Amino acid sequence: MKKISIYSIIALFSGLFVVLFIFFKLLSVYLGNNPLNNSQSIKASYVSFFPEGWAFFTKTSKDPKIHIFSVKGNKIKYLNLRNFSSEYYFGISRHNRVLNIEIGNIIQRIKEDSVKSFTITAKSELNILDRVKSDTLHYSNIIIDNKSIKNFNGKYLISLEIIPPWSLLNQSPEYPSKFVVFPINLIRK
Known part of the structure; x- marks a missing residue:
């Protein structure tokens, strides 16, 4: 059995951390004003980058x-x-x-x-x-x-x-x- 290197494990967890961070940051923008998102300029830039939002439910x-x-x-x-x-x-x-x-x-x-x-x-x-x-x-x-x-x-x-x-x-x-x-x-x- 091949041994997994420490660098592979670090790369996997850091990639997973980045993906989860981006997901929760975007989710906080779409959920409105909260401690994670209180800036209108950041919200405008995220919404313009992901223009579809949740419109298909409305x-x-x-x-x-x-x-x-x-x-x-x-x-x-x-x-x-x-x-x-x-x-x-x-x-x-x-x-x-x-x-x-x-x-x-x-x-x-x-x-x-x-x-x-x-x-x-x-x-x-x-x-x-x-x-x-x-x-x-x-x-x-x-x-x-x-x-x-x-x-x-x-x-x-x-x-x-x-x-x-x-x-x-x-x-x-x-x-x-x-x-x-x-x-x-x-x-x-």
């Missing part, structure tokens, strides 16, 4: 799904926002995350500006295209800042899909959803 299933349609002339085109698609290199590209942040900013502006909306009941977001004609819509103008929204400009339909309760979907998977549609025209400052 999304509720009652939140509406967002669908966006681009309007160019008389054509309405569905914009893909799914991160795991070939367009975004199956999640490797971060461009989708930037788009979703900008969409969040646009929706916040829609709420602030009290944009007029209309409601459609349909089985899927693509059924909206059958019921909407781009030339008959009244688009609300929203002035956007170049710094916060760089990838969107022009006419869009933003649709919030209100998901039916699970009990209804369990009885009938094809149960229609309500879509609140906001026709907007984004204008750069």
Whole structure:
């Protein structure tokens, strides 16, 4: 049997100590203000280094799904926002995350500006295209800042899909959803 050297044991325990120290230090940052973490600058640097945090636990299933349609002339085109698609290199590209942040900013502006909306009941977001004609819509103008929204400009339909309760979907998977549609025209400052 081979004898383990003292240097191997020291390297193992020092590596284990470093890993545990980093784990507990990061955990203390995410658990809030405590004796191990009372500096906001350190917390900001850790959170920016590990941006995901624990966000995957916080999304509720009652939140509406967002669908966006681009309007160019008389054509309405569905914009893909799914991160795991070939367009975004199956999640490797971060461009989708930037788009979703900008969409969040646009929706916040829609709420602030009290944009007029209309409601459609349909089985899927693509059924909206059958019921909407781009030339008959009244688009609300929203002035956007170049710094916060760089990838969107022009006419869009933003649709919030209100998901039916699970009990209804369990009885009938094809149960229609309500879509609140906001026709907007984004204008750069």
